[in-house]
Amino acid sequence: MKYAGLLVMPAGFFLTVAALVLFPDPQRRLAFVVCGLAVECLGLVVAVRGHIPARGASRP
């Protein structure tokens, strides 16, 4: 889970860069950049959930 989340995050970044290249229209570009950030946030949430330690544990 923790690695899957971290792997999703670069995918969101590439979506953002693709929006720059593919959409000259400012509104559509903004929408796709926001979508890219949303994908990154999804990856971050998955990574954070995967890293929550078991209660009582102090070492990963």
Next chain:
Amino acid sequence: MNQIPPIAPLSGAAMSDAEVALALALLLIAPLAIAGVALVNAGLGRARSAAQGLLGSLAIAAVSAVVFALLGAALAGPPPNAGESTGFVFHAASKPWNWLGAGPFLLRGISSAAPHAQLALLFEFLAVALAAIVPWGSGADRWRLAAGCASAAVVAAILFPLVAHWVWGGGWLAALGVNFTLGAGFLDPGGAGAVHMLGGLSALAVVWIAGPRRGKFPKEGLSTAMPGHNASYVLFGCMIALVGWLAWNAAGAILWLRAPLTALPVAAINTLLSASGALVATLSITRFRFGKPDASLCANGWLAGLVASSACAAIVSPIASLFIGGVAGLFTPLLVELLELALSIDDPSGAITVHGAAGLWGLLAAGIFAPQPGQLVAQLVGIAALLGVMLPLVYLLFAILNRVVPFRVDPDGERVGMDLHELGGGAYPEFVIHRDESYR
């Protein structure tokens, strides 16, 4: 506020003597920001790790400076208006994408470089030290000194130069204004992204890899409160940090925005207003939630306001700056609580919130409040690059490093404290140091 023209590679006139003198003077004061953060980190840690914490900050600053001089400065590249080669460029969609600097190794030719290039290098030396020190506070009480220094070397050799080139070295983020008509390109004159967000993301990676302190999250009940050992250090560190930050933001405005000297007083006022708004907000919210203001959270709020101002002090109006600081001060105590109680993230210094989240908010706010059309998209692309590329990269590099130089001290070292275990002596030899059991 005046509109900032797009930052174009290989453009710009030479700095005047007055600009050079003022920028140098400001950069000589800016290390106080690093001193303030180091003091805050030490104060928020335990008494039995205080000496190791402060020595670690010094050692990390030294290691990052050495490694940046040997390797990082070449990869960061010279500033775009220094009139030299700007880096490795590939072309896609008929646009140049400058992704890595190509400056001379071992600082060759720096003594004969233009004053702007020399000052930019000095700024980057300070920036890399601060970026490397930020995660040190998050790993307090369990992160070994050797591992902290090794991670500083990784930050100074690879991570910071990459971001610094993108943002300050005429890289693809700085050129978004020229290549895609997105405002002035990605704006981050004080290092909210290149320094603080990078530091905050590094802190998150360190906390994930090293794990929580022993006894922090017991099997039953809430997480154990492990308050900082010296509120005086923490609050005095905040005051020192303000002085450093005022100089830091003004120097950044001169170097990276080529702001006129007449714009610097407003940048300083904005820095102060952002920190003040943040402190008032945190003071109010902790007073409302807990019945009394919380000193350590207020310190975190103050620093979050300063971090947020790093992106936008030279760009937005004073009222916008007050609002930006106020928002930073509002979410700081809430996010610190969320990370600890809901997500079991043990971050003694709160660096993930204070530097990571507040840096992100500052970058976003610069896009919202800047007068240039398209600036918001440029800032969002920069945030996406930092979050989507740098966090996985930091995690990967630190996880590999953890195999070579284990981050976490052994259980016995954690029990006796980092000072005794790593240095052979404590910071307060005549004081009685609390045992773990005293927290429960």
